[in-house]
Amino acid sequence: MSSTAAAGTIDHHHDSTTVTGIPNKKLLMWAFLASDCMFFGCLISTHLIYRLHPPPGTPNARDVFSIELTSFSTFILLMSSLMMALAVNSIQKGNLKSLRWSLLTTIFFGCIFLGCQVYEFRNFVYEKHLTITNSILGTTFFTLTGTHGLHVLIGVIWLTAMLIYSFTGRLTEKDSIDVESMGLYWHFVDIVWIVIFTAVYLLEYI
């Protein structure tokens, strides 16, 4: 950051104080996300393997899933990603007011996504009689989407904490790396859903 101090701006993509030139917090987040890729990769593979050879008595996923609701959830999560990107852009410009609105909208979209997921799970359990224990489809589906939902919930809590912190007056342009790291996590949740939407939902309709 010191390299651009003379210019009066902060270079948000390079940090001359570290060996790699990347802020340590950002590097840590990328390393975590890389490991989380493998975690979700295994969960998605497990689901797909059991979909390749469904045991007798497995319910037809097409009769269970609601593509309309899932598409809406996907759209909401994509829009939340846009708001998160704008939040990072705002803090990098030192615009706290814009940051707060962007964070609030991201939290709102995140809550809508979680609400849709809770509704979907309730519908599957009580209307479609698909539970985590009564079929292999239920086991792999609830484990995968539930783990993703847990990631979204953690993200919403993190966003809320950051929003509250922004009102303390201690969050400045220099701390934009904290918001950026949180943004990386939130976008990761989005890209995992992009894969889940195709691999788990859309493939059932072909």
Place this chain on the structure above:
Amino acid sequence: MSAPATTTHASGHELEQSKFWIFVQIAMLLAVITGLELVTVYLPFMKWILISALVILSTVKFMFVIFYFMHLRWDKAFCTILFFIGLVLAGGTMWALLKLFGAEASKPLTLSAPAAIIRTVA
């Protein structure tokens, strides 16, 4: 020194300004691709064509998010390498598992199969 610094400042500011519209345009593009994916599954084409189309469309969405929203386009290449190490390992694991369990010999035994195996052994 001051002239280049001012130029850097100005170009940096322009980049930050243009990023706003880049993000908005990409979000719209992602929404359109999601709509295309939905339409794709109902098209009367061969299964492999539809699956390939879906994989390509979701890969495009994935790449747009990681390179623009996650700033990999503007960050140091090491971040991209680090993330792609995880991605390649995850993809390789998925491919290996799907190949292993997709094989004929990996099909789960049906209820009648154990009886047939017992008869063969006897």
